[in-house]
Amino acid sequence: MAGMTINVADLFSLRDAVGACLESLGEQYPNMIVCSADVDVSSRISGFKKKFPERSYNVGIAEQDLMSFCAGMAIEGFIPFAFSFAPFASMRAAEQVRTDICYSNLPVRIVANYAGYSGAESGCTHCALEDCAIMSSFANMTVIEPGDPFQIARVLKATMEWPGPVYIRMGKEATTSLYEESEKYEIGKALTPRAGEDGAFIASGIVVHHAMEAAEIVKAKTGAEIRVIDMHTIKPLDKEAVIEAAKTGRIVCAQDHNRIGGLGYAVGNTLAEAGVSCKFKILGCPDEFVPLATPNFLYHLNEYDAEGLANNMMKML
Amino acid sequence: MTDQATIKRLDKASMETRLNLLKLCQQTVIHIGGDMSCCDIMTVIWQYAIHYDPANPQWEERDRFVLSKGHAAAVTSFSQAAIGCYHTEDIYKEYATDFGRFGMHSCNLRNPYVDVSTGSLGHGLPIAGGIATALKAKNSQSRVFTVVGDGECGEGSIWEAAMAAVKHKLGNLIVFVDRNFLSFDGSTEEYMPLNDMAARWRAFNWNVIEVKDGNDMQQLVEAVDSLPKPDSEVPTVVVCNTVKGHGISFMENNSKWHAGMIDSDNYQAAVAEIKDAYHKKWGED
Numbered sequence: 001m002a003g004m005t006i007n008v009a010d011l012f013s014l015r016d017a018v019g020a021c022l023e024s025l026g027e028q029y030p031n032m033i034v035c036s037a038d039v040d041v042s043s044r045i046s047g048f049k050k051k052f053p054e055r056s057y058n059v060g061i062a063e064q065d066l067m068s069f070c071a072g073m074a075i076e077g078f079i080p081f082a083f084s085f086a087p088f089a090s091m092r093a094a095e096q097v098r099t100d101i102c103y104s105n106l107p108v109r110i111v112a113n114y115a116g117y118s119g120a121e122s123g124c125t126h127c128a129l130e131d132c133a134i135m136s137s138f139a140n141m142t143v144i145e146p147g148d149p150f151q152i153a154r155v156l157k158a159t160m161e162w163p164g165p166v167y168i169r170m171g172k173e174a175t176t177s178l179y180e181e182s183e184k185y186e187i188g189k190a191l192t193p194r195a196g197e198d199g200a201f202i203a204s205g206i207v208v209h210h211a212m213e214a215a216e217i218v219k220a221k222t223g224a225e226i227r228v229i230d231m232h233t234i235k236p237l238d239k240e241a242v243i244e245a246a247k248t249g250r251i252v253c254a255q256d257h258n259r260i261g262g263l264g265y266a267v268g269n270t271l272a273e274a275g276v277s278c279k280f281k282i283l284g285c286p287d288e289f290v291p292l293a294t295p296n297f298l299y300h301l302n303e304y305d306a307e308g309l310a311n312n313m314m315k316m317l
Numbered sequence: 318m319t320d321q322a323t324i325k326r327l328d329k330a331s332m333e334t335r336l337n338l339l340k341l342c343q344q345t346v347i348h349i350g351g352d353m354s355c356c357d358i359m360t361v362i363w364q365y366a367i368h369y370d371p372a373n374p375q376w377e378e379r380d381r382f383v384l385s386k387g388h389a390a391a392v393t394s395f396s397q398a399a400i401g402c403y404h405t406e407d408i409y410k411e412y413a414t415d416f417g418r419f420g421m422h423s424c425n426l427r428n429p430y431v432d433v434s435t436g437s438l439g440h441g442l443p444i445a446g447g448i449a450t451a452l453k454a455k456n457s458q459s460r461v462f463t464v465v466g467d468g469e470c471g472e473g474s475i476w477e478a479a480m481a482a483v484k485h486k487l488g489n490l491i492v493f494v495d496r497n498f499l500s501f502d503g504s505t506e507e508y509m510p511l512n513d514m515a516a517r518w519r520a521f522n523w524n525v526i527e528v529k530d531g532n533d534m535q536q537l538v539e540a541v542d543s544l545p546k547p548d549s550e551v552p553t554v555v556v557c558n559t560v561k562g563h564g565i566s567f568m569e570n571n572s573k574w575h576a577g578m579i580d581s582d583n584y585q586a587a588v589a590e591i592k593d594a595y596h597k598k599w600g601e602d
Contacts, residue, residue, distance in 0.1 A: 069450070072446060072451060096474075104425065
């Protein structure tokens, strides 16, 4: 291995799907532009840049300017995709997103890598454990968390016909997809990759994959059939899917996000407002900062890997 | 040399806007100090420089306007009313009322003459940079005018945008800096020194026009006349040295008049002073 160099950009998880999808959308939508704050390479947008140099902008390491710049472009009729890392998009530039983009309901699509613990090896500076809570509280904002490369491609395409701003939180990505190529994808409409009437996992992003494995574990150990709901759209939430899930009597809701203000809170709120009750558990990041670690270690520690999810469901059976 | 009839027309327009501001300031709190400092800048933009159709605020060929110092909404609204965007009376009726079009900061949810809702400082110029970039991409000959406060230049986002504007070759972007040397708390030079404002922009490679007296219409008109063409490649900043509360001696350079209301006695004195200054300069009312 002597003399071998590793390009840091190659160490990121599968974002190539995003790059390929951007290129095809670029052909279809002449008013689509791609902007980034010095993350072209890691976000896999170099292909788009090469193909459409006149529609590619990089404002340097300036996330606040990225968001305001995209607001200005959107005011003039463009559909900007703004690329940044989730902690910076949601916190460094929070006010620009809220005031410059959401206030005027502009169609800016923010694609934010490193959501949840997916960047945990880089420390808490590079983890967005709060982005869903922050972005969901901005009026007009749609919040989406896709889980695998194929789904991301569908999400990007779907946003082209969706009004107003969209925040796409990109956490740790699965390398396989739960869906057939032909699976219909709609923003705001949950997917159910696994049927079941004895309980339900409601999750988003990578945790949907953990839930699929967990459902198999539960079945093997108890025979119970657990439904898996892929709640890829956090806002607007598919309330009907939640209320239907409650009829199974048990919901374990998990997201790679602070337990406060994430998917679990949205689901819990839906149950309470609908006057529906069932056994209910929220799993996610604890309300504390953690030392440098690997994502899988933290998922296990906080019980939203497959094993942890299965154990939590089995406690309810 | 611009003809004196134009200067006189603009001076008179500025006087009328100042009188309108004072009248509004009797009924409600406005940012009267900063409104007065940039009143002449606003007049020269809205009644001399801008390419605009008051009958069609969405006209694609219009120049865009972004009020980066969003608290100068009152002076902007009156300047727009002067060219027919609204009836001046509507501003008194609707200012700070429920769902009204006018208020302390510019909001476009009810007002189509506001291109960008502003109020939080350090946002307007970065958005204006996006708009100017978009206009260039559309091969438009429109300009983007924006007014930035000097205190506002303490926001880091202003300088992020200043860098981006040069990189994106935004010759269609015109920034007026209202250099009145006062922010909410007092002297900018005391709280966060800005020193040589023009030098800062020069260091960022902007085309810099300095207006020694930004409350002098002749100098402002000359600055506008010397603006580069919209298809040029370097953004321009017009650094205007102004006086906060300009035209009213008890308000001038007094940060207590950053925002507030005026009582009847002060109102009478202020109106007299403004009218008197115009009379002295032009020999008529």
